[in-house]
Amino acid sequence: MCHPSWTRALNEAHRLNDLARLRRVRDRIDREYAQPLDVEALARGVHMSAGHLSRQFRLAYGESPYSYLMTRRVERAMALLRRGDLSVTEVCFAVGCSSLGTFSTRFTELVGMPPSAYRREVARATAGMPSCVAKQVTRPVRNREAPAPEPHPA
Template sequence: MAPRECRRDPLPASPPVPGAESTDAAPLEDPALLRRLLRAKDHMDAASHEAWPVRRLAAVSGASEAHFARSFKRAFGIPPHRYLLTRRIEQANALLRDTDLSITDIAFATGWESVGTFGRIFRDINGQSPSAVRQAARAATPHCLARVPACVLKAAQRPDLKIAVLEKRRRAAEGTVPPSTKEVI
């Protein structure tokens, strides 16, 4: 293992301000940590239907739970749970669009333990129920979508989870939710 290189800043570091977390806003600069975070992210991508608690992801990346959660958010912009949620909803959208599987089968295939929870979270994120999304996808002209690569469709239909689902639900009840999902026509 190579020794760590010590970098010197041109100005002396100012003392930390209590309550300020400036390190969370700074990008990660440790390439070894980034590789380990990518390893955990790749595991989630490969098996998004599995349960991925922070403890398991931290073990994959070789970091403590708290350090992993902070570092993941700094590296990728969203917490690990929200990233996994994004992947599950993305996969559910693809299955609704491309297969004739029942909504129950899609819920379980994408890692949900309850069809009710799947439907509620799906509606909160997409603004429509899974059956409405399926109907809209079937009503779209199939010959146009057939020429678009699946990876492009997934990216275009990826949910935008800048805020937590529960926060979005609270704001919707108050009538202060800005549109956070991209509409794909």
């Protein structure tokens, strides 16, 4: 029978190993967001099952790997839309989305407006602003949908 301290040490080593693999998955998503990525491929890359990866990723980072990937894609899309030289469809495909409908829906959930409206409204509002400041000001809301607009006093 294993000594309790050995069991604790093994459990801690396993937890640290899982965290390192989760960090590799997150780093891969950050680097390869525009590539076709799915949870199964991400899991294979770190020798985990897709279910285990999804559960552990959510515990570690507060959202699923797919949600994290879509947030990365929307953040990049926001930057491309602020530039103003690409259409919404071109931006959709440039950030790795294969469905304009899914891209628009997720963009709207995170940003609070459709990509076409964002391109019109926010591009004007951030004109002349350094890109690093515009990125901070317009960063999408993580783990939550965009806040509802505040009611205007009557």
